Amino acid sequence: MKKIALTNSQYIMKKGKILRTRQLTDFEKLFEISLEGGERLDHEPGQFIMLSVCGAGEIPISVSSSPSNISSSFEVCVRAVGKVTNALHKLEAGDEIGIRGPFGKGFPIRIFEGNDLLMVAGGLGIAPLRSLIKYVFDNRRDFGKVHILLGCKSPADILFLDEIEEWNQRMDVYYECTVDRAVPEWQGQVGRITTLIPGVHLEPERTFAVVVGPPVMYKFVIKELLAKNIPGRQIMVSFERHMKCGMGKCGHCQIQHVYACQDGPVFNYDEIKYLKESY
Amino acid sequence: MKRPKIAFFDFACCEGCQLQVANIGEPLLEILERIDVVEFREVMSEKWDGPLDVAIVEGSITNQHALDRIKQIRERAAVLVAYGSCATIGGVNGIKNSFDLEDIRRYVYHADYRLFPTAKTRAIHQAVPVDYSVNGCPVNIPEFVDVLKAILLGLPYEVPDYAVCVECKLNENVCMYDRGVTCLGPVTRAGCNSWCINNGNICYGCRGLVSNPNTKGAQEVLRKYRIPEDLLLKKMEMYNMCRELDKNEQT
Amino acid sequence: MKDAQYSVLRKEQFDGFISRLSKLQRVVAPVARGYNNYSFEEVSSGNGISLKYIPTILPPKKYFMPQRETLLEFDTGRGLNSEAVVECEKMTIFGIHTCDLAGIQCLNMVFTERPRDYNYLMHKRKINIIGLECNEYCDEYASCALVNASTPSGGYDLFFTDLGDRFIVHINTQIGENIIESTKFFESAGKSDLEDLTELRAGKRTLFTKEVPVEPRYIPELFDRSYNSKVWDELGERCLACGNCTLVCPTCYCFDIKDEMDLGLKSGRRNRIWDSCQLESFARVAGGENFRKERSLRQKHRYYRKFRYPVEKFSRFFCTGCGRCSRTCMAGIKLKDTLNLLIEEFEETVSTLMEGNY
Numbered sequence: 001m002k003k004i005a006l007t008n009s010q011y012i013m014k015k016g017k018i019l020r021t022r023q024l025t026d027f028e029k030l031f032e033i034s035l036e037g038g039e040r041l042d043h044e045p046g047q048f049i050m051l052s053v054c055g056a057g058e059i060p061i062s063v064s065s066s067p068s069n070i071s072s073s074f075e076v077c078v079r080a081v082g083k084v085t086n087a088l089h090k091l092e093a094g095d096e097i098g099i100r101g102p103f104g105k106g107f108p109i110r111i112f113e114g115n116d117l118l119m120v121a122g123g124l125g126i127a128p129l130r131s132l133i134k135y136v137f138d139n140r141r142d143f144g145k146v147h148i149l150l151g152c153k154s155p156a157d158i159l160f161l162d163e164i165e166e167w168n169q170r171m172d173v174y175y176e177c178t179v180d181r182a183v184p185e186w187q188g189q190v191g192r193i194t195t196l197i198p199g200v201h202l203e204p205e206r207t208f209a210v211v212v213g214p215p216v217m218y219k220f221v222i223k224e225l226l227a228k229n230i231p232g233r234q235i236m237v238s239f240e241r242h243m244k245c246g247m248g249k250c251g252h253c254q255i256q257h258v259y260a261c262q263d264g265p266v267f268n269y270d271e272i273k274y275l276k277e278s279y
Numbered sequence: 280m281k282r283p284k285i286a287f288f289d290f291a292c293c294e295g296c297q298l299q300v301a302n303i304g305e306p307l308l309e310i311l312e313r314i315d316v317v318e319f320r321e322v323m324s325e326k327w328d329g330p331l332d333v334a335i336v337e338g339s340i341t342n343q344h345a346l347d348r349i350k351q352i353r354e355r356a357a358v359l360v361a362y363g364s365c366a367t368i369g370g371v372n373g374i375k376n377s378f379d380l381e382d383i384r385r386y387v388y389h390a391d392y393r394l395f396p397t398a399k400t401r402a403i404h405q406a407v408p409v410d411y412s413v414n415g416c417p418v419n420i421p422e423f424v425d426v427l428k429a430i431l432l433g434l435p436y437e438v439p440d441y442a443v444c445v446e447c448k449l450n451e452n453v454c455m456y457d458r459g460v461t462c463l464g465p466v467t468r469a470g471c472n473s474w475c476i477n478n479g480n481i482c483y484g485c486r487g488l489v490s491n492p493n494t495k496g497a498q499e500v501l502r503k504y505r506i507p508e509d510l511l512l513k514k515m516e517m518y519n520m521c522r523e524l525d526k527n528e529q530t
Numbered sequence: 531m532k533d534a535q536y537s538v539l540r541k542e543q544f545d546g547f548i549s550r551l552s553k554l555q556r557v558v559a560p561v562a563r564g565y566n567n568y569s570f571e572e573v574s575s576g577n578g579i580s581l582k583y584i585p586t587i588l589p590p591k592k593y594f595m596p597q598r599e600t601l602l603e604f605d606t607g608r609g610l611n612s613e614a615v616v617e618c619e620k621m622t623i624f625g626i627h628t629c630d631l632a633g634i635q636c637l638n639m640v641f642t643e644r645p646r647d648y649n650y651l652m653h654k655r656k657i658n659i660i661g662l663e664c665n666e667y668c669d670e671y672a673s674c675a676l677v678n679a680s681t682p683s684g685g686y687d688l689f690f691t692d693l694g695d696r697f698i699v700h701i702n703t704q705i706g707e708n709i710i711e712s713t714k715f716f717e718s719a720g721k722s723d724l725e726d727l728t729e730l731r732a733g734k735r736t737l738f739t740k741e742v743p744v745e746p747r748y749i750p751e752l753f754d755r756s757y758n759s760k761v762w763d764e765l766g767e768r769c770l771a772c773g774n775c776t777l778v779c780p781t782c783y784c785f786d787i788k789d790e791m792d793l794g795l796k797s798g799r800r801n802r803i804w805d806s807c808q809l810e811s812f813a814r815v816a817g818g819e820n821f822r823k824e825r826s827l828r829q830k831h832r833y834y835r836k837f838r839y840p841v842e843k844f845s846r847f848f849c850t851g852c853g854r855c856s857r858t859c860m861a862g863i864k865l866k867d868t869l870n871l872l873i874e875e876f877e878e879t880v881s882t883l884m885e886g887n888y
Contacts, residue, residue, distance in 0.1 A: 001617045009614030009648045011601045011800070054604040054612065055791045055798055056434055059816075081816045083435050090433065096610035215819050242815045244787045244805075247645040251784030251807055254831075255821070257839040276757070277813075277821050277831075309793045428791050441809045444772035444860070449597040449804060451587045453567040456860065465772050465860050489771075491810055493825065496770045496861050503862045 010247055013052055013098030014039070019073055020093055024159050027079050028124070029089050030064065034073040035099060041074045043067055044106030045131035046238055046266045050246050051076065052098030056087035060243040060261070063102065064127045066134035077127035077159065103246040104265050107132050107210060107236060115206050116144040118230075120221055122151045122193055122213025126159050128238055129212045133167070140172055147200055150177040151193030151213070155186050174200070193217065197224040204229035212238045218279040222269060235269040239278065283332030283431070286318035287362075288352055290338030290345050291372050291400070296363030296417045297321045297337055303420055310424070313431060331356040333430055339365040339372040339521070340401040353407040358430055361403040362423075364416035368487040369402040369521025371416075376400055376520045402521050411436050416485035416518065419471045439469040440490050443482050447473035455481050461506050463514055466492045485518045536719035536727075539690070539697045543715040545576035548624065550713045555658075556621040558593070560586055570623065579625060581692065584668035585852045589630050589780035590623050591637055594653045595804075601649060601787070602800035616649045622658040622709070629674045629852035631661050631685040633780025639844045640783055649802070658705055661686035665730065666737060671853030673741040673866050679850045680738040681731065693726045741851070742869045749847070752876055753838040757830075761871045766826025768861040773806035775855035775863070776832060781848040782806070807831050833868065 006012075015036040022030040035041060041049070043063050052058040059082070065075035080089045091097065109132075117136065121129045136143055148167060152158045158177070167175045176196050178189040189196070193213075209225045211218060218237055225235050241253035241260040253260035256275050258267075272278045287297055301322060303310070317327035334356035340346050353359055364370035375383055376399050384392040403409050413426050429436040439445075443464035447454075450473050455462035463484035464476060475482055501508055539547060551557050552574045559579040561571040568583040570590055588597075604612035626634070641650035661682055664674075674680040682689050687706035690697045698719055701707050710716045744752060776782040786805040791798035805812065808829070813822040822828050836849040849865070856864040 001619050003615050003617050004652065006614040006616050006648050006652070008646075009601065009616075010645045011649075012614045013602070013610075013612055015610055052789075052800075054606050054610060054800075055432055055789050055795070057789045058787060058800070079816075083437070085816070087432075087434060096606075098604075098610060098612065214817065215821075240815050240817070240819075241813075241821070244785065247647070248643075249640065249647060249783065249785070250787070250805070252786075252805075252812065254807075254813075256831075256834065257842060277827070306793065313793065313795070424793070425790075428793065428795065431795055432791065440811060441806075442770070442772040444774055445777065445806065445809070448588070448774055448777040448858075451569050451592075453563050453565055453587070454858070457565045457567060465770050491771075493767075493770050496768045499768050499862065500770065500860045503860075 010245075011100070013100055016051075016097045016099040018091055018093050018095050018097065021091075024077065025157060027081070028077055028159055029080070030075055030077050031088070032065075032073050032075050033097070033099070038072050040072045041067075041099075041102060043074070043102035043131075045109065045135050046106030046128055047102040047104050048128075048243075048246075048261075048265060049076070049099055049101035050103065050243070051084075051088070052100075053084050053087040053091065054098060057084045058098070058100075058244075059084045060103075060241075060246065062128035062131070062238070062265070064130045066131055066138055068135050068138035077124070077130070079124055101246060103243075104261055105263065107238075107266050109135065112208050113142045114144065115208050116146070116202060118147040118149070118200060118202060118207055118209040118225075120149045120151075120193060120197070120209065120211045120213070122217040122221075123153065123157065124159070125212035125214070125217075125238075126150060129210065130160060130163075132210060137170075137173075144206065145174070145202070146172065147174040147202070148176070149193060149196045149200070150175075151196070151217070152177070152179050154179050154181045155183055155188075192220070194220045194224050197221065197228065200228070202228060202230075204231070207234065209235045210238075211235065215240075215279040226269075232269040232273060236266055237269065237272065237279075238266045239264055241265070282313060282315040284317045284327070284330075285314045285333040285335065286316070286327055286331050286356075287320070287335045287337070288318075289320065290336065290349065290365070291341040292338030292363065292365040292370075294321060294337065296365075296413075296415075299417045299420055299423070303424075306424065310427065314427075329355075333358045333360060335360045335362045336366050336403055337362045339369050340398075340403065340406045341372060341375070342396050342398050344396075346398070346401075346406055349403065349406050358410045359403070359407065360411040360413060360426065360430070361409045362413050363418050364414060364485045364487075364518055366403045367412045367414045368519060369400050369405075369524075370485070370518050372400040373518070373520030373522075374516065376523065377516065399524070400521055401524060405521065405524050412438055414438060414468065414486035415471055415474075416483070419474050421472065422470055438486075441469055442489055443467045443469045443471065443473050443476070443486075445469050446471070447476050450477055452476045456504055461504070461511060461514065463511075465500065466497060466515070483517060484515055488515070488519055488522065535701050536724060537699045537701060537710055537716040538719045538723050539699055539716050541695055541697070544697070547713050547715040548573060548576035548579065550715070551622060551624075551709065554712060556619060557624055558621060559624040563587070573624075581625070581662070583625075585627065585629065585854050585857070587858075588778060589633050589852070589854065590626055591633060591780055591783070593621065593623060593657055594634065594637055595641075595650055595783060595785075596653075597804050599649060599802045600799045601802050603797070604800065605797040607796040614648075616652045618653050618656045620656045622660060624660045625662040625690075626659055626686065627662060627664050627668075627852075628682050629672070629679045629850040630780050631659070631682065632677070632679040632850040633852070634659070635685045636781040636840070636844070636846070636848050636850070637783055658709065659686045659688075660706075660709075661689040663689065663691040663730075665692060665734070669853065669857075671856040671864065671866070672851055673849070673853065673869075674851030675738040676740050676742050676744075676746060677847045677849050677851045678746070681734065691727055691730065693723065693730070696723070698723045698727050742866055742873070744869065744873050746847070749837050750841045752872055753834060755876055755879075756872045759872060759875055761868060761875060762826045762830040764871075765829040765863055765868065766824055768863055769808070769825045769829050770860050771808050771810060771825050771828065772860055773808045774858040774860065776806040776808055777804060778854040778858050780850050780852055780854070781836070784812070807835070829863070
């Protein structure tokens with residue numbers, strides 16, 4: 001059997017160097033990565049990359065930084081839950097990893113422009129959403145009113161606390177956070193994220209809602225958003241699936257007839273409301 | 280990683296799985312460059328009382344003495360590997376659990392039976408926490424090498440939780456049921472690369488059952504191939520009796 | 531139809547043809563494995579080949595998309611270095627039935643669609659295909675007529691049809707012509723050869739008829755109306771989730787990708803391994819959520835991937851009627867039975883609606 005080098009294979013990785021890491025919680029870590037030769041990742045908020053720790057494997061990870069970032073590096077926020085993520089957590093600045101992508105359809109920013117935004121993140125959902133939030137802040141005047149709602153299990157699980165403090169200070173954003181389980185020091189709200197939505201003042205016809213979180217959250221949040229009369233096509237969701245190839249072939253991310261890796265991971269509610277396997 | 284200190288231990292077993300290590304052949308030399316074997320009764324006389332990076336344990340826990348000893352080993356070892364069916368699922372030693380302990384003691388040891396204390400057979404994970412499992416009777420060397428590499432890399436090793444049929448199909452074997460023989464491949468966890476069937480034997484279920492077997496569906500299969508349910512159960516019990524102890528813990 | 535596109539190979543020359551061809555390149559063909567099982571294996575003469583065989587255990591997709599295949603080699607010794615690779619060799623597959631030709635055509639569409647899969651395309655480029663006609667049904671599991679795969683429609687370099695004492699061979703490509711030329715066992719086809727072929731095909735049209743009572747063009751709608759059918763629950767109760775049905779399917783192509791390190795722990799490779807949507811872990815994500823946890827959902831997914839989802843994307847069914855899934859199923863889940871049940875259920879619904887004067 002002859003072995004031939006493939007120069008056009010879609011499985012070719014770019015070399016990525018870890019520039020900095022930051023432990024966010026016990027389980028989540030932020031990695032700043034630069035591509036070889038200072039190449040920009042050139043992603044859209046909401047897109048994902050395939051990240052390799054060679055020997056452990058390759059996993060899909062959404063990009064957490066904004067493409068509007070001045071630096072050519074990008075960031076990913078990773079929870080240590082499996083083989084590859086645990087291996088990644090052991091790496092340090094200077095170590096090299098493999099990068100493919102970006103893949104998939106991100107948030108339709110061009111369509112958002114000129115409209116109000118209601119961004120709803122549950123738990124680790126803030127990781128992909130942070131890419132959009134940062135983009136919006138970098139281009140703030142292109143958008144109308146901006147709401148950010150954040151829900152976490154407990155105060156210790158809140159990611160990007162320092163940045164959130166900044167959002168909280170800004171006058172051009174409505175920010176609210178709730179936790180399922182409070183601790184004595186917790187000053188903020190307690191309860192499910194759905195409890196924050198009724199109180200938001202919004203004009204449904206000119207509001208785009210963006211929802212990212214665990215599957216169980218979608219059903220309830222979307223119900224609340226529809227109750228606010230936001231049209232289905234203006235409710236954007238991003239789905240987590242375990243892509244193996246990123247190219248609509250391996251089948252792992254298939255939701256009925258759509259492939260989350262190519263047709264998503266961002267969908268609007270009208271596209272997915274008939275897909276029973278979606279959430 | 281510097282060469283980790285590794286020791287092999289055995290409990291109730293035939294020690295055949297350890298023998299498999301000696302049978303590795305040439306790759307063994309390369310493996311030995313990576314690890315420092317400090318105790319391995321089957322191949323060397325040295326002993327080691329100090330702390331261990333990796334303890335590889337063959338055999339099942341069948342009495343109080345064994346229980347005390349495995350607890351000691353666990354305390355000394357940073358990583359504990361259950362090695363072979365007796366260790367991972369109790370294996371054939373588990374057959375004891377289908378009998379009354381007093382009866383079986385008397386049956387085996389006759390008049391002196393009181394001199395031989397016994398207990399229900401346990402797999403290693405039913406006695407102490409286990410970090411890695413190498414299933415099989417005996418262990419499949421390529422899988423053992425994979426587990427060893429995972430240990431050295433500090434990565435978890437996931438035993439596949441699907442049926443041996445998957446690997447058997449990839450190897451394009453003629454299905455044993457087509458040959459009119461009852462095979463435990465459809466309910467047994469893969470990872471052995473369908474070793475036995477590749478060599479013309481049936482699967483005996485030595486790697487343990489898949490975690491979510493379809494019992495109702497399996498009965499249908501028995502009907503289709505006109506296999507008495509009793510026969511299949513007996514076949515499963517050969518290696519899998521200790522599974523009952525896992526079930527009891529869950530409830 | 532130009533006569534020049536046809537040649538004839540006398541049966542007594544068949545062994546010589548395969549022997550000669552196997553000296554030029556690797557030849558694989560269906561070989562009997564006992565217990566009415568067959569598989570494509572390497573051959574060096576025509577004698578070992580089963581000219582009458584039921585679909586092989588694995589379809590010829592194993593040559594286009596091997597069960598285990600290296601996609602990438604890497605070295606982490608000094609930083610990260612990697613190279614994409616494909617391992618392939620020139621070969622001819624002899625004796626592919628029309629169902630499996632259709633299967634390869636399906637895979638061609640999937641892997642040629644962008645983003646392209648260059649490992650697959652390299653294998654495809656290296657493989658010559660010689661088809662072999664089924665003059666009669668292999669067994670009761672086949673449903674090739676339903677999906678229009680009982681007669682050839684391209685997808686081969688040469689196509690053999692058994693006419694008793696000789697094969698009539700359709701030459702579809704220049705590669706096929708080169709095989710004919712280089713082996714020198716073929717005669718040109720005469721009028722009677724072509725007449726015999728026409729007669730055989732006419733006979734087949736009455737022999738091979740829709741195996742399931744439904745117009746193929748209505749199948750997508752049947753599936754649209756069957757998403758909540760209880761048929762899926764019944765399948766789920768019987769299915770053992772062993773993955774056999776998908777692994778033997780000529781149009782299933784789901785895969786997993788896994789890294790493997792050498793003992794030195796510095797270099798290794800990334801492999802693609804066949805996977806199955808029937809396995810419980812297939813649609814599970816890192817957090818533990820499983821989007822097709824129930825066996826019924828997974829069986830349903832398999833059927834929709836054959837009869838509904840590809841229709842939109844590729845304008846064809848991804849079932850070739852080969853019957854392998856039914857033949858191999860431990861639990862006796864049979865594709866034709868499933869379709870029949872869906873049709874029955876649909877007709878019951880319609881008649882209930884009619885009675886209600888809708």
